[in-house]
Amino acid sequence: MTAAESTAAASPVLARGTVLGYPRPDGRVGIRDVVAVVYLVECARLVADAVAAGRDDVHVIGFGGCYPSAYAQRMLEMLCTHPNVGAVALVSLGCEGFDREQLADVVAASGRPVTTLVIQQAGGTRATVAAGRAWVDDVRARSAAARTVPVGLADLVVGTICGGSDGTSGITANPVVGRVFDRLVEAGGTAVFEETGELIGCEHHMAERAVTPELGAEIVARVEKAAAYYTAMGHGSFAPGNAEGGLTTLEEKSLGAYTKSGAGPIHGLVTPGQLVPSPGLYLLDVVPEGTPRWGFPNINDNAEIAELIACGSHVVLFTTGRGSVVGSAISPVVKICANPETYRRMSEDMDVDAGRILEGRGGIDDVAGEVLDLLHEVAGGRPTASEALGHQEFVLTYKSSEPTGPSCLPTVR
Amino acid sequence: MSARATGPGVALPEQQEPLEPLDVTLILLVDGDDVLVAARDLYAGAHRTSAGGTVVVREPVRLGHKVAARDLAKGERVVRAGMSIGSTTAPVRAGGWVHTHNLASDYIATFAHRGGER
Numbered sequence: 222m223t224a225a226e227s228t229a230a231a232s233p234v235l236a237r238g239t240v241l242g243y244p245r246p247d248g249r250v251g252i253r254d255v256v257a258v259v260y261l262v263e264c265a266r267l268v269a270d271a272v273a274a275g276r277d278d279v280h281v282i283g284f285g286g287c288y289p290s291a292y293a294q295r296m297l298e299m300l301c302t303h304p305n306v307g308a309v310a311l312v313s314l315g316c317e318g319f320d321r322e323q324l325a326d327v328v329a330a331s332g333r334p335v336t337t338l339v340i341q342q343a344g345g346t347r348a349t350v351a352a353g354r355a356w357v358d359d360v361r362a363r364s365a366a367a368r369t370v371p372v373g374l375a376d377l378v379v380g381t382i383c384g385g386s387d388g389t390s391g392i393t394a395n396p397v398v399g400r401v402f403d404r405l406v407e408a409g410g411t412a413v414f415e416e417t418g419e420l421i422g423c424e425h426h427m428a429e430r431a432v433t434p435e436l437g438a439e440i441v442a443r444v445e446k447a448a449a450y451y452t453a454m455g456h457g458s459f460a461p462g463n464a465e466g467g468l469t470t471l472e473e474k475s476l477g478a479y480t481k482s483g484a485g486p487i488h489g490l491v492t493p494g495q496l497v498p499s500p501g502l503y504l505l506d507v508v509p510e511g512t513p514r515w516g517f518p519n520i521n522d523n524a525e526i527a528e529l530i531a532c533g534s535h536v537v538l539f540t541t542g543r544g545s546v547v548g549s550a551i552s553p554v555v556k557i558c559a560n561p562e563t564y565r566r567m568s569e570d571m572d573v574d575a576g577r578i579l580e581g582r583g584g585i586d587d588v589a590g591e592v593l594d595l596l597h598e599v600a601g602g603r604p605t606a607s608e609a610l611g612h613q614e615f616v617l618t619y620k621s622s623e624p625t626g627p628s629c630l631p632t633v634r
Numbered sequence: 635m636s637a638r639a640t641g642p643g644v645a646l647p648e649q650q651e652p653l654e655p656l657d658v659t660l661i662l663l664v665d666g667d668d669v670l671v672a673a674r675d676l677y678a679g680a681h682r683t684s685a686g687g688t689v690v691v692r693e694p695v696r697l698g699h700k701v702a703a704r705d706l707a708k709g710e711r712v713v714r715a716g717m718s719i720g721s722t723t724a725p726v727r728a729g730g731w732v733h734t735h736n737l738a739s740d741y742i743a744t745f746a747h748r749g750g751e752r
Contacts (some may be wrong), residue, residue, distance in 0.1 A: 388698025467698035
């Protein structure tokens with residue numbers, strides 16, 4: 222039995238419709254209780270991996286670079302104080318540029334147990350691994366959190382991403398997520414969609430959905446920024462598999478991706494590492510401001526999933542046509558398969574068969590209802606397919622990110 | 635140029651299960667769209683659309699790919715789900731496969747995927 226399964230078994234379902242989560246000092250509720258082991262430079266990664274080895278509820282995240290990065294600092298602060306995280310072990314080599322003291326201070330201020338293991342001070346690899354494993358054992362024995370507070374849709378922040386899209390994504394799984402988002406926000410919950418570079422061609426339609434004209438203008442400007450950024454990269458967000466799957470142009474891919482956002486008003490726009498102010502529907506702008514400096518805004522799906530989680534997402538709805546298998550550290554990933562053939566081929570990796578819509582075995586509302594039920598169960602501890610398979614991917618690279626201001630967050634007073 | 639992504643010769647099995655006469659295999663997403671989306675791998679021949687009509691598909695088309703709902707001239711804007719997805723770079727007859735060999739982004743041409751897109 223995996224840790225995730227034991228969590229599910231221990232999760233008391235009080236009555237139909239009521240599941241429990243982990244209360245956190247900041248008032249948010251966690252749906253997982255993860256110990257995060259955080260390497261602060263690639264040189265400390267093996268030690269972090271060894272500290273976490275063999276424990277499904279101990280996840281490795283971190284940053285590989287030796288030079289300081291305000292973005293990485295912010296991302297790791299948000300991730301280490303995420304409601305799904307209960308305790309944090311930082312693993313430092315000792316000479317890297319990351320500000321480990323500040324990160325430890327932020328975690329301690331959040332009321333979570335935190336330790337900092339410095340390999341150069343602890344006596345090398347073996348001694349640091351032993352100290353780290355002992356600390357994790359101890360923190361689990363002393364302060365394991367319990368599911369004691371009810372979690373409903375209104376308590377959840379749900380992110381969405383599409384990966385491995387094909388011609389079916391925009392007509393099955395993505396509209397399903399859009400319907401889920403409409404109902405989630407109606408229920409007082411919070412939804413986050415991305416990304417500006419994959420919404421090129423949809424900006425004016427999005428602007429009409431913005432709750433204020435100022436927010437609409439920001440959305441248009443940020444999509445234009447994304448277009449300029451990707452043009453400088455010489456390559457749009459379009460992979461060979463997209464074309465093989467029937468998508469011909471970037472705007473066609475955008476149109477499909479856009480349907481994940483549903484039909485409701487757009488309440489605001491945030492950037493990576495900026496906590497979404499609940500409730501409502503928010504656009505995550507993952508593209509940095511200014512001259513492109515660090516390369517592609519996100520090098521793969523997991524870099525983007527990490528950003529959705531850093532914005533507060535308790536769970537991420539991942540739609541795929543070609544068949545992605547990834548999960549994530551920190552928050553569960555729900556895999557919604559758009560293509561019925563892919564589902565048959567890779568069903569163990571998928572949580573929801575949205576491609577059945579194409580075969581007349583259900584409509585968008587039916588599948589959206591299934592996803593909402595599943596969200597509820599996952600919030601109560603039911604492992605997703607990627608969790609059960611042990612997927613805990615995490616990617617964080619150099620980037621710049623500036624928090625948005627009042628024009629992007631008109632509902633915040 | 636990738637033949638796999640751009641050529642008409644998609645590899646399909648020799649035989650296709652016979653369809654029920656009323657099976658809808660082409661989806662019209664929004665009334666007035668210029669393209670229909672294949673709901674399964676299709677052989678050339680007559681296929682029912684979700685709008686209630688029939689379109690003669692001119693070549694094998696894979697699940698998720700598009701065929702023209704009407705004759706399209708070169709340089710026409712192509713609408714899918716009510717939104718433009720680019721312009722034709724060659725004429726396409728009704729029922730013809732619409733993909734990178736005859737449709738290009740006119741939003742930002744440099745977004746083309748090298749090898750896959752052209």
